[in-house]
Amino acid sequence: MRTLWLSLFLSAALGAIPNQSSAGETRAAQILDRFEHANQWRDHVMIAAHRAGSMQAGKTLYAENSLAAVEGSIAIGAEIVEVDVRRAKDGEFVIMHDSWLDRTTTCKGEVVNYTLAELKKCRLVIEGTGAVTNETVSTLREMLLTTRDRILINLDNKLDVTDLPGMVAEARDLGMADQVIVKENLWNRHRIDAASAALARAGGSFQFMPILADDSVHDAAFADEVDKAFAPHAIELI
Structure with missing residues (x-):
């Protein structure tokens, strides 16, 4: 179900009216306005690309999480x-x-056991076809630079919640914190508190998207608790 969340959830939840942006406004700023003010953009379906959008029209065209896919x-x-x-x-x-690294690159083993220089020797592979691309593993900074002012970027944290401030700091260093949506799995009050503390350390101006999975969250009232804690513009439902 995870591969469907962006196309199904955001398409249903976010809408738009014809673009009336001011001259000189970046495309990312226009998209952010639609994201933050969904009720004012009711006739528009917001499209988001999972793992950078490697699959289009049912076919895998790019390596996932690649700059080419972006x-x-x-x-x-x-x-x-x-x-x-x-x-x-x-x-x-x-x-x-x-x-x-085994599934999506030419290298084997765990990411955490490779230095960045070693990862840069790994070539990304297009899943399904096995085709080896010329693209290597990207850094967060490289990915941010590729998206800057062009599209919003949603960062799925595969690390500890305490790593969120570091990710936001990279975006802020590039002057694009407002173009970033970070997301984190939440399943109990302790997790809410941990995320709240991490987001406070990260500072403001970015978006936060909680993730609620039905294998972890069994009480529908928990969604209300998350809403009160973060007032997010979108929630990922799995």
């Missing part, structure tokens, strides 16, 4: 790209969904 998503008019963030052995934030 470019393809922007080209077809997507408004959000979702990517997954991990750390290399030397602490660098990198873009990779799995904890292991």
